[in-house]
């Protein structure tokens with residue numbers, strides 16, 4: 164069926180729809196907490212500005228009839244009752260903290276769209292079977308305290324509360340009054356859905372309204388040292404050179420080709436250190452730093468194997484070390500289906516995408532069925548005051564989020 168046909172004949176004509184204007188008003192209202200002159204937001208985690216937006220969120224959710232729980236790392240769980248309180252809650256959310264001179268949408272849209280869903284439920288006296296929990300995860304950005312995705316990491320058990328508190332987060336939580344005592348168990352939830360801006364250019368470039376996020380790509384970092392022989396640039400014949408930079412150049416080209424041969428993989432050599440780095444000396448050592456990413460473990464394996472082959476085949480002696488890796492995240496197909504069906508039922512154009520950036524959903528996916536919804540980012544910009552997603556784009560994201568909740572609620 165064409166998108167046009169779906170638009171005129173929606174599957175769920177009688178279901179309530181979220182209000183895009185009201186969502187936009189909330190985005191504008193909360194952007195004043197840490198708002199910058201250039202229309203961005205500086206709201207680092209657990210600062211006074213973060214306390215202000217947290218207070219706003221807690222007050223808004225309480226006014227709508229939610230119970231609010233805060234755990235030991237300051238994650239906020241606002242739960243709206245369902246018809247059957249013995250069922251686990253459906254969870255949605257994201258983060259309200261930003262980068263320095265960050266944007267008004269990164270993370271914030273996912274939390275405020277959750278609030279808009281609550282407003283719609285209340286206004287239309289719609290009762291879900293499941294309770295619905297809107298979550299604000301602490302310190303997703305990681306710019307004030309490392310590591311990023313801290314609150315969701317503690318919740319998912321990837322990071323201990325003690326370890327997180329050790330980086331002075333405990334004192335910061337106390338300072339704004341958000342070190343809670345609730346013990347919120349992952350078992351309390353049936354699923355987690357996070358609405359987020361894309362932070363990349365693909366949806367805008369293809370004029371697609373909704374990104375159905377199937378996972379988050381994995382990455383591997385490598386260091387390579389190429390060793391040749393330093394020699395005089397004038398007196399050493401070409402046939403007798405052991406030039407480390409020429410060999411390294413082959414590796415640089417290979418990294419680009421390997422990524423192109425393994426779509427949608429990406430590969431980057433972002434750092435080169437040449438020794439002795441002098442015009443008239445044949446380079447004796449070169450160090451390279453390499454970043455490779457792919458949505459599948461098999462893709463990463465193929466890219467690594469090709470890189471190892473290249474390193475073995477270059478003229479000079481080269482040594483490769485893998486210094487870091489992060490496995491790809493594959494979201495739960497049944498939740499991804501619910502997102503895809505919801506976009507289709509609402510008549511919005513949608514395409515499957517893999518997230519290039521990390522999100523709280525990466526941690527949460529390890530403990531419950533999880534998926535994400537993307538809406539376009541103007542010019543692909545994020546972590547930037549010029550970050551922008553139009554009101555109607557935010558509204559579509561909230562509608563798809565709500566429709567997904569309704570579909571999951573029927574399961």
Ligand SMILES: [Zn+2]
Nearest residue numbers: 258269270303
């Ligand atoms: Zn974010």
